[in-house]
Amino acid sequence: MVGIGVYARTMKHAEAALASLAVDPAIMLMVVGFLMFIITFCGCVGSLRENICLLQTFCICLTVIFLLQLTAGILGFVFSDKARYRVTEMINNAIVHYREDIDLQNLIDFGQKEFGCCGGVTYTDWSKNMYFGCKEDNPSRERCSVPFSCCLLPKDEQVVINTMCGQGMQNLEYSIAGDQIHTNGCIDTLVNWIHSNMFLLGGIALGLAIPQLVGILLSQILINQIKDQIELQNYTAKHRSDPWR
Numbered sequence: 001m002v003g004i005g006v007y008a009r010t011m012k013h014a015e016a017a018l019a020s021l022a023v024d025p026a027i028m029l030m031v032v033g034f035l036m037f038i039i040t041f042c043g044c045v046g047s048l049r050e051n052i053c054l055l056q057t058f059c060i061c062l063t064v065i066f067l068l069q070l071t072a073g074i075l076g077f078v079f080s081d082k083a084r085y086r087v088t089e090m091i092n093n094a095i096v097h098y099r100e101d102i103d104l105q106n107l108i109d110f111g112q113k114e115f116g117c118c119g120g121v122t123y124t125d126w127s128k129n130m131y132f133g134c135k136e137d138n139p140s141r142e143r144c145s146v147p148f149s150c151c152l153l154p155k156d157e158q159v160v161i162n163t164m165c166g167q168g169m170q171n172l173e174y175s176i177a178g179d180q181i182h183t184n185g186c187i188d189t190l191v192n193w194i195h196s197n198m199f200l201l202g203g204i205a206l207g208l209a210i211p212q213l214v215g216i217l218l219s220q221i222l223i224n225q226i227k228d229q230i231e232l233q234n235y236t237a238k239h240r241s242d243p244w245r
Helices: 002-011 025-049 052-078 080-096 102-115 123-128 186-196 198-241
Strands: none
Touching (some): 002 025, 025 198, 052 080, 080 102, 080 123, 080 186
């Protein structure tokens, strides 16, 4: 993860496009990879060398991470409106910088095709992009259009895709445009997908939490065993030096 993050940070220079994201993915990969290495190093070496300090560090780090994940989940549920606003803001910023970074562009196209949506709230959100804007003085050939990933593809058009299928769609009425493109926004579609897959998301969250809880439990058991061995050794050494006690 650190290597991929360093490579991505070195090779990419689209700072304006990355500004649309809350955190640079390359920096996130490097930070997460480094933290994972430190934490697992403490757990591995601490268990092999029976080092209480390293094991306690490992246990505390896992506990903090688990509590942070739990807190984030609770806050996301309680402040769902603010979370929705933040997601809306990120999507709108991504739309603005759509043509400035090929990776961001591919990510948006993938999301729109997979979820069958277009724009943030509705397909006319693409007017926020300088290339797809509907202003009369916009010289772009894509004026008042939407990306091809918004289009409804016929079953016989799965191999060769017409990338100009979204031409002029923002000029059409909602009902007419709906015959050729997805008119519903990605925010509501994403929210509906989350609501309909709550059990799946809950299972994934539980699958991530169980190994952390097991690691915390086992490390604490090992720490107690090491302390018991140390006390036993001290007791034995003390009575060997003074057999009358």
